[in-house]
Structures are given as C-alpha cells and as structure tokens.
Amino acid sequence: MSDTPTLIPVHELQMLHDNICQTLGDPKRIQLLYALSQGPRSVNALTELLEAPQSTVSRHLAVLRQRGLVETQRDGTTVVYSLVVPELVVIIESMRGILRKMLAQQLESLSPTS
Amino acid sequence: MSDTPTLIPVHELQMLHDNICQTLGDPKRIQLLYALSQGPRSVNALTELLEAPQSTVSRHLAVLRQRGLVETQRDGTTVVYSLVVPELVVIIESMRGILRKMLAQQLESLSPTS
DNA sequence: GGCTTATATCCGCTTATCCGAATATTCAAA
C-alpha cells in the first residue's frame, strides 16, 4: 500500500532544517555561498563584496562552517573560505529559476494572450 | 572581464528570500509541501498527517498560499490545497540528497578506508 | 433559524535570529 512515504522522518527533517534549510534562509548567507561558488575567498574580500560589517560577515561564515558547508584554510593572518558543498549553489540557481517562472506567470495572468 | 556576476541583485535576492528561501526554513512547511507533492489534500487530512494543531497547519498553509506556492479549491465546507510549484519538492529532495552525502562523508572521516 | 463541520484568524506569549559596535584573538613583521 504505502509506496512513497508522505512524511519525512522527524529526525531527518530536523537535520535538514538545521543544516541546510535554515542556513539558506538568510540573504547574506545566500550571497556568501554564491560568491564562494566562484572560488575561495578571504573574509576581507567577502566583506568588501557584500558591503557589510566585518563582524556580520564573519558571523555568517562561522555559521556556514559549523554546518559543514564551507571550510577554511589559513594563510598568514588571513583566512580563506571555500565551498564544500557546491550542490548548494545548484539549489540556489533552481530557486532563482522558480522565481523567474513565478514572476512570468504572474505577468501572464495580468495580460492574457488569448 | 566580468562573466558570471558574483552577487545576486538585491531586489532579486529579496524576492528569493521572501518567496522561497524563508518559506523552506520551517519544518512544518517542508512537510506540507512534501505531503502535497503526492496530490491535493484537505486541511483536515494535512492536520491529521502532521499531527499538529489545526490552527498551526492552517497558518502555514496560508503562508504558502500567500507566496503563491500552493492554491486552494473549495468543496463544500472543506478546502483542498494543491501544489502549484512542484519544483519545490525537487529542491527538497536535492537537499535530502546533500544531507545524506554529508552524513556519509562524516562517517567516512571517522573510519578511514585506506 | 439553529446546529455541525471545516477552515481561518486573532492574540498574547515565547523563542529564534540578526545586527553591529566593541573587544578579543591570532599571526607575522619589524
């Protein structure tokens, strides 16, 4: 009878939320992941790119690192962050695609073709 | 010089966050989307499935509807919700895949093969 | 109209999340 389960097991759901979903729920973290998809970057570089206070950027990077989505490498006093899970960027791109599609449909509904 | 932009335009980022990312940031909404991926369901059915208070389920469904991810159809006194953007479930599945991969790697790092 | 079922909304409350200035830490060069 039961084929595809209708619910995600609670513990998996919990991990999914804590490690991925919640992480993607902040615009700055999205930008950080997106930026890192083009290659490793120092905190400084990311701070300038995002035009945000250094403490804010560092805090978000720490979140990403704690969740294992990003890793660091020291080079003297600078710390270089790089993406561990590139699939995340694919997901971000998918979401952008969905957004575009939704906006297109909204537009369509305003100016019907037929 | 500049090929792929390193940042997502702020207004797009805003919409992305408000309409999709933030939405996926709540476990109950994930479950609702997941459940709806198997077909339209009444609020009642979803309430029983999630084992959550009816007001909670209804509130989350309202959020999903306001964001255009889900739509409703009345049938007498019952309201049936259905998924408008099935791509969302693909994304959820991708995230589950990432999670599995991450856990596998964690495992691996504990018991090295070589 | 009165009653029942189904859904939506309200409201006070609690918790989660983010912010950014200030401060601490780390490292290397002088």
Added chain:
DNA sequence: TTTGAATATTCGGATAAGCGGATATAAGCC
C-alpha cells in the same frame, strides 16, 4: 615584544517567527 592587519567573538538590544487556545467565519444540513 610592540605594532598592525585580519579575523573571531562577545553582548545588549531589536525584530521576526512560530505557537496554540480561543474565537470568528463559511457552508451545508435539518
């Protein structure tokens, strides 16, 4: 070992988000 640059962390406060009992609304039935 003092200084400076880069990064991390602390901390108080603001805002957002979620909760669920209670209540309102809507539709159908008798």
